[in-house]
Amino acid sequence: MSLRVSELRVYYRTLKGDVKALDDVSFTMRDGEILGLAGESGCGKTTLGKSLIRLDGRMRHVGGTVELDGRELPIGDDRRMNAFRFHEVSLIPQYSMSAMNPTRKIGKMVGELLRSRGVALDRAELESRLELVELPRTVLDNYPIELSGGMKQRMVMVISTLLNPSLLIADEVTSALDVSTQKAVAKALIGFRDAGFVKSMIFVTHDLALTSHIADTVMVMYAGKLAEKAPSAAMVTAPRHPYTRLLINSLPEVGVRHADKKLSGIAGSPPSLLDPPAGCRFRARCPVAGDECAQEPPVAEVEPGHFVACWKA
Amino acid sequence: MRQYFGRKLLVYGLTFFVAVTINWMVPRFMPGDPVSSMVARAGVSNPGAVETMRAYYTGLFGFDQPLWKQYANFWGALLQGDFGISIWVFPTPVSEVIMGAVPYTLGLMVPSVLLSWVVGNWAGALAARRRLLDNTVLPVGYVLTAMPYMWLAVLLAWGLGVVAGVFPVAGGYSFSLQPSLSWEFVADLLHHWVLPFLSLFLVALGGWAIGMRNMIIYELESDYSTYLSALGAPQRLIRRYAFRNAVLPQITGLALQLGVLVAGALVTEIVFSYPGLGSLILKAIQNQDFFLLQGTFMFIVLGVLIANFIIDIVYVVVDPRTRAGMAGAQA
Numbered sequence: 185m186s187l188r189v190s191e192l193r194v195y196y197r198t199l200k201g202d203v204k205a206l207d208d209v210s211f212t213m214r215d216g217e218i219l220g221l222a223g224e225s226g227c228g229k230t231t232l233g234k235s236l237i238r239l240d241g242r243m244r245h246v247g248g249t250v251e252l253d254g255r256e257l258p259i260g261d262d263r264r265m266n267a268f269r270f271h272e273v274s275l276i277p278q279y280s281m282s283a284m285n286p287t288r289k290i291g292k293m294v295g296e297l298l299r300s301r302g303v304a305l306d307r308a309e310l311e312s313r314l315e316l317v318e319l320p321r322t323v324l325d326n327y328p329i330e331l332s333g334g335m336k337q338r339m340v341m342v343i344s345t346l347l348n349p350s351l352l353i354a355d356e357v358t359s360a361l362d363v364s365t366q367k368a369v370a371k372a373l374i375g376f377r378d379a380g381f382v383k384s385m386i387f388v389t390h391d392l393a394l395t396s397h398i399a400d401t402v403m404v405m406y407a408g409k410l411a412e413k414a415p416s417a418a419m420v421t422a423p424r425h426p427y428t429r430l431l432i433n434s435l436p437e438v439g440v441r442h443a444d445k446k447l448s449g450i451a452g453s454p455p456s457l458l459d460p461p462a463g464c465r466f467r468a469r470c471p472v473a474g475d476e477c478a479q480e481p482p483v484a485e486v487e488p489g490h491f492v493a494c495w496k497a
Numbered sequence: 498m499r500q501y502f503g504r505k506l507l508v509y510g511l512t513f514f515v516a517v518t519i520n521w522m523v524p525r526f527m528p529g530d531p532v533s534s535m536v537a538r539a540g541v542s543n544p545g546a547v548e549t550m551r552a553y554y555t556g557l558f559g560f561d562q563p564l565w566k567q568y569a570n571f572w573g574a575l576l577q578g579d580f581g582i583s584i585w586v587f588p589t590p591v592s593e594v595i596m597g598a599v600p601y602t603l604g605l606m607v608p609s610v611l612l613s614w615v616v617g618n619w620a621g622a623l624a625a626r627r628r629l630l631d632n633t634v635l636p637v638g639y640v641l642t643a644m645p646y647m648w649l650a651v652l653l654a655w656g657l658g659v660v661a662g663v664f665p666v667a668g669g670y671s672f673s674l675q676p677s678l679s680w681e682f683v684a685d686l687l688h689h690w691v692l693p694f695l696s697l698f699l700v701a702l703g704g705w706a707i708g709m710r711n712m713i714i715y716e717l718e719s720d721y722s723t724y725l726s727a728l729g730a731p732q733r734l735i736r737r738y739a740f741r742n743a744v745l746p747q748i749t750g751l752a753l754q755l756g757v758l759v760a761g762a763l764v765t766e767i768v769f770s771y772p773g774l775g776s777l778i779l780k781a782i783q784n785q786d787f788f789l790l791q792g793t794f795m796f797i798v799l800g801v802l803i804a805n806f807i808i809d810i811v812y813v814v815v816d817p818r819t820r821a822g823m824a825g826a827q828a
């Protein structure tokens with residue numbers, strides 16, 4: 185087992201109270217697995233990704249544990265967590281377009297970053313990886329401003345995976361790109377996994393259709409909780425959670441990118457995470473909700489590897 | 498790159514041309530007739546002698562020629578560094594009068610502008626790092642920037658000069674001394690320099706500190722800083738990047754502020770009767786010496802333009818993005 189997340193709770197401190205963005209989430213990942221993480225905007229995908237690498241100043245680790253390759257990650261301890269960052273857990277951030285220092289040549293910045301982590305730059309290795317994502321080695325002598333959006337995206341991809349991390353979190357890496365570039369980036373990510381540059385990967389997106397293409401397993405979150413987790417094929421053909429069903433049925437054809445529009449096409453909106461209602465969080469929008477749904481549904485394994493949190497699944 | 502500087506030079510050249518023209522026009526359309534006032538000052542009562550004198554001065558300054566010729570002559574003389582003869586200290590050439598004042602103004606401006614910029618940026622960068630310091634730098638900075646030049650200068654003159662009596666409040670050096678390269682004179686010079694310098698330095702300091710603090714905090718919250726933190730880069734590296742990127746807008750700020758700083762320096766000189774260009778302007782106006790006024794303005798305009806150009810060059814040297822932009826981005 186590569187990653188084991190148990191009962192993880194991470195809240196945002198705000199003036200109005202705690203925003204329970206990650207509320208009792210548990211799941212595991214195998215070695216080599218690509219996990220697609222999907223769900224409406226605001227359901228906690230970015231929060232989960234950040235929790236595994238670096239909590240920002242407003243986030244608080246309230247409970248639960250994360251275990252990577254058998255070792256517990258001290259996610260609430262910024263200082264101790266540093267040893268794992270980049271080496272064991274790495275991130276391709278949502279903001280890849282602006283992730284590089286604008287006033288440093290890219291090659292120089294990479295060298296300085298590596299040296300600051302006590303690693304010597306292996307120029308040959310770096311160049312071979314650039315080749316893999318079809319970037320000319322001359323980009324190292326460029327400033328970020330001289331690269332196109334897609335090039336920056338691929339450059340950040342190469343930087344983030346340079347130390348062969350065990351776990352890579354790719355947050356919305358395809359959202360800002362056009363369809364053909366999306367495919368290329370997805371292919372490159374799979375290539376990195378196959379080449380062993382990263383052991384396992386969490387691929388975050390709100391685009392369920394794209395997720396099922398690249399991921400081995402898909403996990404759908406709703407309002408800070410896990411709704412359903414299943415192998416990609418099962419998720420697309422036989423979803424069990426009412427929310428996932430609505431999401432899948434609203435996709436006109438898998439592979440066509442209409443998910444953006446359709447995800448918000450489900451009537452109603454998710455509950456506030458400041459003070460979420462008791463019971464199933466999807467109840468207010470659920471077409472099949474019943475009395476039992478006033479109780480919180482536990483996550484149950486309905487088939488091997490297929491987990492659902494719903495009384496009626 | 499060449500195109501960039503070519504364009505800049507063109508803009509500066511144009512500015513210079515316009516400035517020269519305005520400069521030539523303004524004193525000529527100012528109320529008051531300098532020749533009459535000079536004749537009056539001579540105190541001659543014989544009407545014949547008055548007429549002779551008037552003719553003499555008019556011819557000397559070239560007022561009997563048509564306007565366009567005066568304008569052309571003005572340019573011709575200017576290009577030879579000839580600003581005419583001063584009326585106030587007749588018959589000293591204006592260029593000589595100006596050259597006597599320039600060292601005082603430069604000696605006041607250059608250290609106060611550079612030091613306040615450097616110290617202000619340094620204090621702001623520190624403030625962005627430490628809460629305690631932030632709580633001091635920020636309010637002090639706001640008080641200093643909100644203070645008018647005049648006011649701080651007067652306050653300093655009154656506090657340190659009149660009440661405490663530590664520093665002299667007027668002049669460039671003591672009247673009892675003759676300018677020379679002796680230790681005594683240099684010490685006296687520095688002694689007189691402290692108050693005007695301090696008032697200029699303090700007033701500019703706060704603005705730079707606040708600007709730098711805000712820029713660094715902005716840079717530390719920017720995406721590249723967050724990314725580096727996520728990859729476990731030490732604060733040292735992140736701060737180094739943030740500082741460098743925050744300094745760039747401060748350099749632009751310096752260029753933008755230059756005019757204000759010069760104006761402040763001129764006012765400060767007047768407050769402290771410091772014998773620089775500011776006092777010269779006052780004297781020129783009081784004596785309706787428009788050659789001197791013109792020459793002084795010309796000199797200031799030229800100085801500001803040159804300083805701006807230097808800052809442009811510095812900016813291109815330190816900000817790679819301007820260079821990359823000039824070379825043209827690749828797709």
Ligand SMILES: Nc1ncnc2c1ncn2[C@@H]1O[C@H](COP(=O)(O)OP(=O)(O)O)[C@@H](O)[C@H]1O
Nearest residue numbers: 196198203205225226227228229230231242457
């Ligand atoms: N800095 C913050 N302060 C307070 N609440 C936040 C903050 N960042 C995110 N949230 C809340 O946490 C929830 C999850 O956000 P996020 O993880 O960014 O969602 P996603 O990535 O799935 O779109 C949202 O309800 C959002 O409003």
Ligand code: SF4
Nearest residue numbers: 464467470477494495
């Ligand atoms: S538990 Fe009830 S409300 Fe929640 S999804 Fe299932 S049926 Fe709907």
Ligand SMILES: [Mg+2]
Nearest residue numbers: 229230278356
């Ligand atoms: Mg997000």
